[in-house]
Amino acid sequence: MTSATPHDLPYRPCAGFMLLNAENLVFVGQRIETRAHGTWQMPQGGIDPGEDKQAAALRELGEETGITPDLVEVIAPASKPLRYDLPPELLGKVWKGKYRGQEQHWFLGRFLGSEDDIDLEAHDPPEFNAYRWIEPDRLPELIIPFKRQVYREILEEFRSHIPR
Template sequence: MVDSDGFRPNVGIILANAAGQVFWARRIGQNAWQFPQGGIKAQETPEEALFRELEEEVGLAPADVEVMGCTRGWLRYRLPRRLIRSRSRPVCIGQKQVWFLLRLVGEEEQVQLDRSERPEFDHWRWVDFWHPVQEVVFFKRRVYTRALQELGPLLFPDGLPRQPPVGRPRRSAPPRGCRRA
């Protein structure tokens, strides 16, 4: 399902533990880490999609979490041109997401990344609150920052942890014998 502007409706999940750390998962077969997220199906509310994705990707049931809040509106990111499937119809140019902040109230042993037929992740860990902004793929950084800034006060009512500066990835010189395009 893609809207008239080319964005796919989606939910993003920030799962926190009692220490204020967030759940960070590695995509299967890649060195790519991200928050759980997934599309909203036709006739499904964002909250219904949240709980479906939480069970499919993380293996947690609604009773394992407390919903602390969600973003006031859609947060959008555009895909880089190389990732846009121009031949598909309708063309999806990015995602629009409602982000949810959840607190784990069950046991972390309940996390099972292989609950669905096609798991998304093969490893997970708890990381500091701002760590995902440093490590996520570049085109999602702004959305991650906005979601954490908006929802963070629910987790840290006395003030957010200090956000480290986000550096630009350094471009290394090509190996000897390689030509730049």
């Protein structure tokens, strides 16, 4: 019997949301478990079996930020899913070792609410301990290094929808 290699593992289905405010800045949250590293990311998470990708992205946005779907105008889906592989030191440690990385389905949307509508403790346990709005071009520098290429691709994918 041979043992499985990382390339034998599937990608975890994931949905993410790039949320713009009225000033065309992007929402990023600081992950609680990686706070020491200062890593920030856009809301994203796993897609449940049978769940619609856009519904999953909006659910994850709501769980991580407290922002309800009625406060979001969906502008566009990404034209294709984007993948990343976990670095060797994380393989077998995250997601119970079932996945080699994620296949992410991204959506771009506009936040129609106010700062009072954001509640990082809407989900128990919370995933973010802080948030901020940043210039879109700063996204790749704030994300954990192994996800940077995906963030560059997301940014390029949605650039034509983001007024300058």
